[in-house]
Amino acid sequence: MRHLVAYPDNVIHDLEKRANAIRRHIIRMTRAAGSGHPGGSLSSADIFAALFFKEMNHRPSDPAWEDRDRFVLSKGHAAPAYYATLAEAGYFPIDELLTLRKLGSRLQGHPSRGKLPGIEMSTGSLGQGLSVANGMALACKLDRKSYRVYCICGDGEMESGQIWEAAMLGAHYELDNVTAFVDRNKLQIDGPTEKIMSIEPLPEKWKAFGWQTLEIDGHDMRQILDACDKARETKGRPTMIIAHTVKGKGVSFMENALSFHGKSPNDEETKKALKELGEEV
Amino acid sequence: MKWAYASQRKEYGHALIELGKTRKDVVVLDADLSGSTRTADFAKEFPEHFFNCGIAEQNMMGTAAGLAASGKVVFASTFAVFATGRCWDQIRQSIAYPKLNVKIVATHAGITVGGDGASHQTGEDVALMRTLPNMTVVVPADASETFKAVKALAEWQGPCYLRMGRLDFPVVHEPDAPFKIGKGEVLREGDDITLMACGIMVSRALEAAEALEKRNVSAQVINMPSIKPLDEAIITSAVKKTGGIVTAEEHNVLSGLGSAVAGFLCEHDPVPVKRVGMMDTFGESGEGEELMRKYGLTADKIIEAAEDVMRRR
Numbered sequence: 001m002r003h004l005v006a007y008p009d010n011v012i013h014d015l016e017k018r019a020n021a022i023r024r025h026i027i028r029m030t031r032a033a034g035s036g037h038p039g040g041s042l043s044s045a046d047i048f049a050a051l052f053f054k055e056m057n058h059r060p061s062d063p064a065w066e067d068r069d070r071f072v073l074s075k076g077h078a079a080p081a082y083y084a085t086l087a088e089a090g091y092f093p094i095d096e097l098l099t100l101r102k103l104g105s106r107l108q109g110h111p112s113r114g115k116l117p118g119i120e121m122s123t124g125s126l127g128q129g130l131s132v133a134n135g136m137a138l139a140c141k142l143d144r145k146s147y148r149v150y151c152i153c154g155d156g157e158m159e160s161g162q163i164w165e166a167a168m169l170g171a172h173y174e175l176d177n178v179t180a181f182v183d184r185n186k187l188q189i190d191g192p193t194e195k196i197m198s199i200e201p202l203p204e205k206w207k208a209f210g211w212q213t214l215e216i217d218g219h220d221m222r223q224i225l226d227a228c229d230k231a232r233e234t235k236g237r238p239t240m241i242i243a244h245t246v247k248g249k250g251v252s253f254m255e256n257a258l259s260f261h262g263k264s265p266n267d268e269e270t271k272k273a274l275k276e277l278g279e280e281v
Numbered sequence: 282m283k284w285a286y287a288s289q290r291k292e293y294g295h296a297l298i299e300l301g302k303t304r305k306d307v308v309v310l311d312a313d314l315s316g317s318t319r320t321a322d323f324a325k326e327f328p329e330h331f332f333n334c335g336i337a338e339q340n341m342m343g344t345a346a347g348l349a350a351s352g353k354v355v356f357a358s359t360f361a362v363f364a365t366g367r368c369w370d371q372i373r374q375s376i377a378y379p380k381l382n383v384k385i386v387a388t389h390a391g392i393t394v395g396g397d398g399a400s401h402q403t404g405e406d407v408a409l410m411r412t413l414p415n416m417t418v419v420v421p422a423d424a425s426e427t428f429k430a431v432k433a434l435a436e437w438q439g440p441c442y443l444r445m446g447r448l449d450f451p452v453v454h455e456p457d458a459p460f461k462i463g464k465g466e467v468l469r470e471g472d473d474i475t476l477m478a479c480g481i482m483v484s485r486a487l488e489a490a491e492a493l494e495k496r497n498v499s500a501q502v503i504n505m506p507s508i509k510p511l512d513e514a515i516i517t518s519a520v521k522k523t524g525g526i527v528t529a530e531e532h533n534v535l536s537g538l539g540s541a542v543a544g545f546l547c548e549h550d551p552v553p554v555k556r557v558g559m560m561d562t563f564g565e566s567g568e569g570e571e572l573m574r575k576y577g578l579t580a581d582k583i584i585e586a587a588e589d590v591m592r593r594r
Contacts (some may be wrong), residue, residue, distance in 0.1 A: 113379035121350055125374040131340045135347020165340030
């Protein structure tokens with residue numbers, strides 16, 4: 001891909017460090033909760049880091065800032081990655097991450113709007129977030145604002161009809177202020193996406209629906225940022241970035257392991273995972 | 282009774298245009314039925330604030346949620362059967378749970394849809410919406426009440442469902458009658474029995490009360506446009522006075538107005554109740570009035586129910 005911006009190495013390195021910190025939080029949170037979705041959280045951690053620490057305009061001290069870029073996590077089960085990112089960014093204390101899924105916590109199992117600063121939309125029932133992102137993008141245009149709307153979808157979600165309804169609406173209303181991702185980790189609960197319900201050829205589908213469609217390595221910070229730059233430069237149509245990722249990325253025994261879709265690591269696995277993710281003992 | 286008739290849908294169109302003139306935050310969505318729902322009237326005046334979502338109701342509700350999350354007051358319209366059943370999960374997850382300011386305003390509710398048949402009729406919409414936390418449910422009795430209810434919805438914080446019929450409804454109100462979400466309204470005083478109705482059945486309840494008067498039964502008639510929140514005070518004072526209630530609605534008796542009233546009374550003031558409505562059945566094709574007769578949505582059924590309640594009291 002052509003580089004629109006040349007990002008210095010130190011910027012990339014800082015983002016990679018952020019992503020790793022997010023990954024460590026994910027492990028600790030899901031361990032403390034005894035449940036949650038580490039696999040799909042780890043696969044999206046690099047995208048989260050790139051968005052919240054470089055790409056998006058937002059103010060952790062003023063979550064309701066009217067010109068902020070909006071974010072919708074359509075794959076709501078990656079809430080641990082979302083919460084870890086928000087805490088890292090300073091939306092709420094990092095200590096609170098360990099309350100995930102506990103009674104009375106602001107960190108619900110899936111994101112809940114209004115509970116926690118920085119959560120724009122309640123999600124969790126798959127297939128719905130892209131429609132919401134479109135609605136935000138329409139409001140932005142109506143208000144003659146220049147903010148953008150970001151959305152991360154799961155690849156399993158591509159099996160939902162509503163995603164394709166949203167695809168049509170986004171193209172029809174020329175929502176060039178939408179940058180969406182598919183976290184293409186290729187696994188869903190019951191197995192590989194192509195075995196359960198094939199979604200390929202995915203890029204061709206998005207192209208046919210009128211979206212600028214980019215394919216990247218979703219763990220390569222430069223590629224994520226380049227794709228975001230390209231989306232911002234594009235007028236008249238929304239952008240879908242198909243980010244090829246590895247479920248469980250960053251922890252050897254969790255990578256491509258179906259079992260860690262919705263299961264937390266035990267004590268020993270937690271220790272091992274944190275070590276692999278560079279936690280200082 | 283001789284009735285004047287007027288269109289609820291037309292008043293919805295009027296109300297939207299009035300809102301559009303004063304409220305820059307109002308946005309209207311439709312799913313390819315804008316001519317029938319009359320959102321097309323608004324679209325003509327305020328094309329920038331109208332988005333047709335095509336035949337994709339689930340996406341329409343999600344889009345509405347996104348607009349509302351960005352500060353808009355969103356009216357999303359289609360036929361009642363599609364507005365509630367086809368996208369119930371989207372309403373639950375993306376509108377009711379995050380408590381967003383989306384006003385689902387549906388037309389062609391009930392059985393009076395007529396010739397389109399059961400696929401386009403609905404006796405379940407109120408039930409589906411009433412069970413959602415955070416949701417407000419309004420069923421206006423006539424055209425002028427519809428106009429006022431739509432204006433009230435725009436001021437109300439949070440998700441709402443409003444249902445209208447396809448047919449012109451009998452005019453049961455003076456144009457200046459007050460309307461408030463959460464409030465019922467005594468349309469006719471009486472001591473022997475309370476007839477409590479919503480939508481088109483308010484006119485049938487008034488007819489029944491007049492017929493009962495000829496049999497020396499004094500029936501109180503209460504219009505209950507607000508299914509949720511329910512006006513519990515008016516129910517309590519009604520049963521104190523009359524000791525029995527007949528409810529009437531153009532909806533399945535399961536989980537509509539009648540169930541709401543009966544549920545409240547069972548817990549607080551057990552008195553005999555009888556529900557008039559669709560008896561857990563789908564409809565069929567036919568003229569609206571014919572269907573109302575066939576499915577028991579008549580003044581006669583209300584009278585029968587009133588006599589039953591008075592016997593049991």
